[in-house]
Amino acid sequence: xxxxxxxxxxxxxxxxxxxxxxxxxxxxxxxxxxxxxxxxxxxxxxxxxxxxxxxxxxxxxxxxxxxxxxxxxxxxxxxxxxxxxxxxxxxxxxxxxxxxxxxxxxxxxxxxxxxxxxxxxxxxxxxxxxxxxxxxxxxxxxxxxxxxxxxxxxxxxxxxxxxxxxxxxxxxxxxxxxxxxxxxxxxxxxxxxxxxxxxxxxxxxxxxxxxxxxxxxxxxxxxxxxxxxxxxxxxxxxxxxxxxxxxxxxxxxxxxxxxxx
Amino acid sequence: xxxxxxxxxxxxxxxxxxxxxxxxxxxxxxxxxxxxxxxxxxxxxxxxxxxxxxxxxxxxxxxxxxxxxxxxxxxxxxxxxxxxxxxxxxxxxxxxxxxxxxxxxxxxxxxxxxxxxxxxxxxxxxxxxxxxxxxxxxxxxxxxxxxxxxxxxxxxxxxxxxxxxxxxxxxxxxxxxxxxxxxxxxxxxxxxxxxxxxxxxxxxxxxxxxxxxxxxxxxxxxxxxxxxxxxxxxxxxxxxxxxxxxxxxxxxxxxxxxxxxxxxxxxxxxxxxxxxxxxxxxxxxxxxxxxxxxxx
Numbered sequence: 001x002x003x004x005x006x007x008x009x010x011x012x013x014x015x016x017x018x019x020x021x022x023x024x025x026x027x028x029x030x031x032x033x034x035x036x037x038x039x040x041x042x043x044x045x046x047x048x049x050x051x052x053x054x055x056x057x058x059x060x061x062x063x064x065x066x067x068x069x070x071x072x073x074x075x076x077x078x079x080x081x082x083x084x085x086x087x088x089x090x091x092x093x094x095x096x097x098x099x100x101x102x103x104x105x106x107x108x109x110x111x112x113x114x115x116x117x118x119x120x121x122x123x124x125x126x127x128x129x130x131x132x133x134x135x136x137x138x139x140x141x142x143x144x145x146x147x148x149x150x151x152x153x154x155x156x157x158x159x160x161x162x163x164x165x166x167x168x169x170x171x172x173x174x175x176x177x178x179x180x181x182x183x184x185x186x187x188x189x190x191x192x193x194x195x196x197x198x199x200x201x202x203x204x205x206x207x208x209x210x211x212x213x214x215x216x217x218x219x220x221x222x223x224x225x226x227x228x229x230x231x232x233x234x235x236x237x238x239x240x241x242x243x244x245x246x247x248x249x250x251x252x253x254x255x256x257x258x259x260x261x
Numbered sequence: 262x263x264x265x266x267x268x269x270x271x272x273x274x275x276x277x278x279x280x281x282x283x284x285x286x287x288x289x290x291x292x293x294x295x296x297x298x299x300x301x302x303x304x305x306x307x308x309x310x311x312x313x314x315x316x317x318x319x320x321x322x323x324x325x326x327x328x329x330x331x332x333x334x335x336x337x338x339x340x341x342x343x344x345x346x347x348x349x350x351x352x353x354x355x356x357x358x359x360x361x362x363x364x365x366x367x368x369x370x371x372x373x374x375x376x377x378x379x380x381x382x383x384x385x386x387x388x389x390x391x392x393x394x395x396x397x398x399x400x401x402x403x404x405x406x407x408x409x410x411x412x413x414x415x416x417x418x419x420x421x422x423x424x425x426x427x428x429x430x431x432x433x434x435x436x437x438x439x440x441x442x443x444x445x446x447x448x449x450x451x452x453x454x455x456x457x458x459x460x461x462x463x464x465x466x467x468x469x470x471x472x473x474x475x476x477x478x479x480x481x482x483x484x485x486x487x488x489x490x491x492x493x494x495x496x497x498x499x500x501x502x503x504x505x506x507x508x509x510x511x512x513x514x515x516x517x518x519x520x521x522x523x524x525x526x527x528x529x530x531x532x533x534x535x536x537x538x539x540x541x542x543x544x545x546x547x548x549x550x551x552x553x554x555x556x557x
Contacts, residue, residue: 002362002365002366003366006351006354006362009353010351010353010354013353014353075349076345076347076348076349077349077350077351078317079317079345079348079349080343080345080348080349080350080405080408081366082315082316082317083315083316083317083338083341083343083345084338084363084366084367085335085336085337085338085339085366085367086335086366087335257319259274259312259317259318259319260312260317260318261274261309261312261317261318
């Protein structure tokens, strides 16, 4: 608990964090840009709010995640902290959950600001679609889960890497692959018999190894007030827990074996 | 039971595809109540050994124990205070916050009084609420030492604690170490600054190439660093002693003799009925001893 508090305190006093947090101010531009859409102000404002939230969370996850572990090692803070009577597992998980709390807090702020922005923008022009707040809420929750999973990957890469760049670029690669995996998989599976059985099997293996971030994407449901499939949300949540559990366990195992020389 | 026991530690690092042997059967123990000096040239394996004791590095083979508990068990570290070489702390914390954080990591919730006491002892009371990023190197060393003491540990492990300190800082550190040792705290510290070790250690281990090459107790340190004696005698009759005496004032002579020749010299003085005023050992630096050992 002490370490979680310290990590949060250390993070919120960081200049990079403050710059990233100030991106929340960009929500003020949503009504302006929505105006360019003529008659779809409400839909655009929902999409933009969710996209901006996603962008802020992505930057926060990449930089926060990398800075927390990598900087501790690079600046040799670990020499002090790990010499206290705590396990490396508790250090690693405390750092992770501290960042999760920060992401959660930012998501709440983004959701609250988005709600105001959407309400204001929607009042400019009456849309034929209703605003379903529960859909928007779940879209925000899913975005939070998606970036929590990405944070797990950053921690996994930081558990063995000595450089700043490995966790950042590896995580960006995972993020891109994770967002594209569903589309590529569907394309390969649907494509004709031109592809060999072996290629399809390889695609299947890669598909199951990579995280499937597209299943966390509820932006279309929130924007166009589509009915949500709660069963699918439940399955995504279970998928999130299992996947996160696996990568955190792997990260902890590697971090426990690491030398801090 | 030993406060610290290091048993046949071996560790190899991979540096640019080459295997570098850092520890090659490092074995020693630190008895309770000792001030144990861990001396060796750069690259001898001092910091690697300390990092294995504090579980920052895992040995390839061999074990380290703190109060009988394997160092890989985090509970072993509950009784130690550790200050790493060139310590770095979360720089957004103030000096006071750093001490309170350190105390809370050991389960001490209300350590404010103790924290202020330590800040005063180390001359940091005016910087208590200043963020650590504004501290000088010497101040960081001092807050690091204070943080290692906040939970009143039984064992203090210090890696090059006095490097970069000014003379006043060194004096404060040495005084504090002696004071803590008098209270029963075991102190293990590594250094390559020999006078620091010579001043305060009750035992010194010299390491080279990842293993112990010499282990000296206090008496042996005194013996090795004594090259001879300076004897001051009163010789009112100006008797010619023929042992290289030099007159330092009227009737007072100074005689230098090798340590192996002391008894013969004293017997000669006794035979000639010369009054001995003072006998002082002539000290040579532990540094010279250290170099002799390493060269041999």
